[in-house]
Amino acid sequence: MWRLLATLFAIALAASACGGSDSSDDSSASSSSSDAEETEVTLAASGESLLDTIKSRGTVNCGVSGSAVAFSELQADGSMAGFDADYCRVVAAAILGDANKVNFVSLTAAERFTAVQTGDVDLLMRNTTWTQSRDSEVGMDFGPTTYYDGQQLMGRESDGFSGSSQVSDVGGSVICTSAGTTTEKNIADAASEAGVSIELQTFEDFDTVVNNFISGACDIITTDGSGLVGRKAKQQPDGENWVIFPATPISKEPLGPTYGQNDSAFSDAVNWAVYATIIADEKGVNSSNVDSMLTGGDTETIRLLGGEGELQSGMGLPADAFYQVIKQVGNYDEIYSRSLNPVGLSREGSANAAWTAGGLVYAPPAR
Amino acid sequence: MSDSGQVSADREFQEGMEEETASPHEVPSLPMGQWLRKNLFSNWANGILTLLGALAALVALRGVLNFVFSENRQWDAVRTNLRALMTLSYPESQYIRVWVALGFIVGLAGLSAGIWANWGGVSVKRISTWLMGTGAFLAVCVIAREPSVIIGTDGKVVRTVEGSPQRESFMDAMVDRSSWWIAAVLLLAVGAGLWSRFSGPVRRRVEVPVTSVVCVGLGLAVLSLWIAPYGHYAFISATKSYVAESGRTVAFSTKLPWTVMWILLCGFFLVGRSFQRSRYLGLIKGSSNLLWLISPLTLFWVVLRDPALDYGHVISTDLPMGLAFGLLGGALLWGLTRTGIGEAGRITATLLLGFAVFNWVAAFFGWYPMLQKARISFLLLALAALLAPNFIGELAKRRQLVLGWIGVTALVHYLATMINTPSTVELQSTEFLGGLGLTLFVALIVVLLSFPLGVLLALGRTSKFPIFRMLSTSYIEVIRGVPLISVLIFFSVMVPLFLPDGMELAELAAVLTGYTLFSAAYLAENVRGGLQSITKGQYEAADAIGLTSAQRTGFIVLPQALTVSIPQLVGQVISTFKETSLLAIIGLFDFLRVANSVIPAQSEFMGVKREGILLVAMIYFFFNFTISKYSQRLERRVGLGER
Structure with missing residues (x-):
């Protein structure tokens, strides 16, 4: 008997789990909510805000x-x-x-x-x-x-970078950024414009990028300036000095x-x-x-x-x-x-x- | 009645247990030196392997310890974010609801442990080896970790000229860790004391119940909350500020509820055990099973959501409808189970099923309005009517069906009303459930719902009827041929587009549905493996004593098949639990996502990720290891792998 009850109940649960999230509880609510949706669509089409x-x-x-x-x-x-x-x-x-x-x-x-x-x-x-x-x-x-x-770059002062560095100074560096964003394209464009060759590496997210920068796998990281300033403020190890350049962002x-x-x-x-x-x-x-x-x-x-x-x-x-x-x-x-x-x-x-x-x-x- | 079958099965089972405990497989224990020689250093090659293995383990341990206790770790990020990791945006003012829900589950777990299982004992000698092992491990850890860095008076790490941090000397480090030494020595001493008293030829048989060991262990852990200075870490919502006070015990609002949880667990265990000799054991077992089925949904929708019931609507619509379905449906079922109803019963049931299915089709095209609950109820009534022929005859059986129907109706209507009522809990974001709460809820519901579905699919796939076989097989193969992620994305993105106008599926419900359907297909294959192991003789014997095919399946085939498939079923449960982390991809905040992308994005803890992920890994491991251990115990108890 319990087994039967349990089975019945499980079916009921499955049914109510699917049906229960139906926002409309009864027929009147159902029709009114679908009305509302329709009205919304038509009104939006007719310029209702x-x-x-x-x-x-x-x-x-x-x-x-x-x-x-x-x-x-x-x-x-x-x-x-x-x-x-x-x-x-x-x-x-x-x-x-x-x-x-x-x-x-x-x-x-x-x-x-x-x-x-x-x-x-x-x-x-x-x-x-x-x-x-x-x-x-x-x-x-x-x-x-x-x-x-605007997109900027961040490097270490010990590598010879300073706030007045330009994209033309980064030739030969390993530059890291997060994958699938426009930052990748921007830096590639800027580098080719400045006539320097760079090695571009991308990572899944910017946390990984920063970790690779800290560990030394990346010479330079690049993303929007707001992000770089925050990272410098919070994650710069003592004894190191990170610098953000160029003063005029590349994007x-x-x-x-x-x-x-x-x-x-x-x-x-x-x-x-x-x-x-x-x-x-x-x-x-x-x-x-x-x-x-x-x-x-x-x-x-x-x-x-x-x-x-x-x-x-x-x-x-x-x-x-x-x-x-x-x-x-x-x-x-x-x-x-x-x-x-x-x-x-x-x-x-x-x-x-x-x-x-x-x-x-x-x-x-x-x- | 099936209860009698249940009880006799249990009795057999207990007898089996007693037999096993009466004649344990006695393995004579060797003295330490001989044991080492036999197991680890039996020849020179083994000796080298042992040493190399120990060295590798030591190096790994040292790496982990150095990582965990490094001065670069910001454990504050995890500690202040514990709330986010557990429930994310559930408001603190309503936390009592979380504790009530947890307390209910914990109490129920204790009760079930008390009434269901004969947990057996563990010898004191074994406990003493555990204690000594833990003590020794602790001592090794204390030595293995590299000395800490020196923190100067300005709160910064003191560095050498080359810039690498300066570390204290080995002796200073050992002195600094004296409290750990004391703990290690205490464990070793207590273990050795017990060992010397309980390793004799007679006393080594002395056992204490496993459950008391667990209770005492958990009790000590809870007690440590009141004594040990774990520190007080919190995020104050009102001022948006972090609190980090090391050196004091955890907040009162943490240690008190956990103490209550411990009392509930152990208290209800004792209550459950006192029921073991009760006359109503069958009833109590049944009720506790039913509670396990009902409570996750009830706790979520009623306790956590705190629905704002509109009593006018309840009295005018919900209550009459529930009553009508319960009573009229009950009367119908009563009639359908009359002796001599014959074909009329089947025809009625089929017509009813047709009507019920038609209602859903009509709802899809929006031909006529009908209450969603009514649609569900009609479908259930049709299923109950289909089952009715099994209950024809005795008064008691008929009464069971009718009462069962009324109970199920009441439950379904209650839950549907609760689910459809908006919540009164005010949230900061769209995520009602997040963190570990979401992970556990999804895992629990998916396992609960996919189990019956999976069993039905497995039965369908092995059925004699080609239509069932075909449907089940194609369902299983289609679902198994698709990755879980695509199923989840399909249900969260695509299904809402196919739904009729005015019907919405909440993200969580969409996910639960998709995940349940997915998990059921895998479960079905596991169960089918078990079904195939049942020999033909079992079927023939069942037929010979005149069981109906439902009885044969329910009492003979399934119990054996499910027993055989325990290892695979548990594997499925574990992987379901772990794969909830894929929910992050469709935008839900499970606790891995909280650790991986929420905490590192807080300005206070920018980029702090590894700590959270380590904690999440540990929590996953804790749950899965517990499940795995329990399943091993279950396998031993039912004698799996020993036939």
Whole structure:
């Protein structure tokens, strides 16, 4: 009898394990949810925005890397932290008024664009470089650049390299990088342009690359400058001095929010949420003084924070959307220093300084 | 009733056990010198091999120790990330749920160990050799590891002019490791003491139960949590900061639950053992088996997920539907098991099956709406109706079928309701389960579900009916011809595209389904190997005493076939457990992925990877070695390999 029961039960379990994850419990829910899906598709086709979908859903599905040091990293408690993660929170705070209403989805480089196209995620904050082909062929749209990165090289001072070294100085070296990325192609192009021959070795991931650099199997490693600075800050053994060069990176890697194309309402909301953090930084508004700035700031600040003459309602956002962004997440400088300063990336003197300080971080005016 | 068969089988089994313990295979033990000469140095070639082997082992041991205790290792990365490795994003405030779930499993394991097995004993002499061996090993380890580097007053490694780190002298190192020396000497002394008392011709037979040894061993481990300064390491979510305090005992929130776990394990073992003489042993065994089947799903969907039940919906829809299926289905089955129902019964069952299958087809094309639960229930009812002819006749048998049906209906409806209710646990990311929790959950569910499926497939493949044979064979061959990764990718990426509108399959459910189907095909082949070892005489004997084919399979063939295939089945379980690490490829965070790519990506522990992977390897080894050891014991008990 028990055997029979067990068999029956096992079948039942199998059935309910398959059927149970059907999100629709009963017929009415089933039909309504399929209705919803159909409506969503048709509305999207007729120009209805992701903005409304997010509002009715109540969370922002944000695609991040999940294993990019200082940009999006999983903490010991499973929460997502970092520069990209904070910009996901910026979007959630702007659209939903709550920075915590983010559903982080960790995506590999290979699956990120598919995830946007299938609607698994609303946007990518996944150090994705803005390129012409991605903007056109791949069918993505790109928001304002939040971080200006560029590929650089790192060598040992004891090998004769210095901060002023050039690609032409690396002839004959073993250069290592991770496999299957554009960094591989960039360095090969740069070397042939400089007329030097290099031995290029690739490894599965950048941790392995760095370990090979430490053990001496690689003379030089190359990837985006942000990654190199972090590695130098954390992994340089004492007694050694690693140097990063050339001062002008060999590639341009502008990183920022990425989303499906032709959804103006949603892209405006994302773009202006990002601009709001930059303008706030410019105006000296931060998470601790935002309340007093709400009344005491200049007219543009007051407009931006939802005071008289605000423009957010017209965009389909709550009037206080950007107030919530600054209050809950902070301005550009706060977001930057929170995540990137600890790994040795400083804004000063880099392309990520404010335009008033000689950098490239610039936002159009809020009026 | 099958229970009687069960009990008699058990009795035979226990008698077998007693026989075995009564006349153990006595191997006279040799004095140490003779043993060495006989086994390790029997001639000069063997002597050289022994020495070379010992040297190689020593070099490997030294390498491992130097690696583990190197000043370059950042074990803090692993220690502060233990939570991520265990459950990843499950919120700390809800951790009590994890402990309740674990406690339930641990208690159930203790209970089952108590009621099921005669675990036998282990001689004190054997324990004494273990203790001495451990002590000696510890001493060798302490000596083998190279002296530590010297840390200067500035907290940095002191280096020589050439830049290599300076190491303390050998004597200083030995003094530094005095606590390890004390432990080694203590183990050796206790072992030697026991040895001298219990190695005599009579006393060497003195045994203590294996279970008490395990209980005491685990108890000592738990006790050490309260005494030994393992250090306190944590990640504070509120402030996003790491805590690393060495030199104190682990956090209260760690040692208290583990103590409770130990009490549950040993307490329930005693409770279980007290049931061994109970009149209701059969019932208790059955219930514990059923609990093993139900608890993983219940613990996951009810305890861990904490579903937010909508009572209005429950009362208006779920409850009436469950009752209707239970009672009306029960009445139908009661009718179908009437004596003299004849062909009408079969026709009804077939019609019912046709209707049930049609419902699924209709759902696929969306012809008419129907509750998912109703579809499942109709299918189950049809299967029960097909089984009904086996229960025709006595009142007791009919009652069993009906009660069994009502029980299964209640369970299925309960679980389906719970599964469909959204969770109230607030997560930081999409991963509800991650880390070791995910690995264990997937392995457990896959093993539980693929086992019955695999047995059915094996029976189908050896069946006399060509259609069953063909279907099973082609299923097994197709699945076995495809790598697990492609099955997993297919189920996570492709299947959602084929599902009808409005139906979603959660990533985890997709994976569980795919993995179960995969594992079942391999299991089926293992079981088929066992089935083929059953001689024709067994079938003929079963037929001769008038068993039906179901009874023959259930009572004669399968028990023998499964016994024979224990080694392969255990191998399958172990490989299922290990291959859960492939889940990382389709985006789930199993604990290998946490160690391999989550921890090295934290700014605090950038690039720290080997430590985590070493720990993961050790945990895998611990589980698999335990399973393997248990299966060896099982094989010995059922006398496998001795026929």
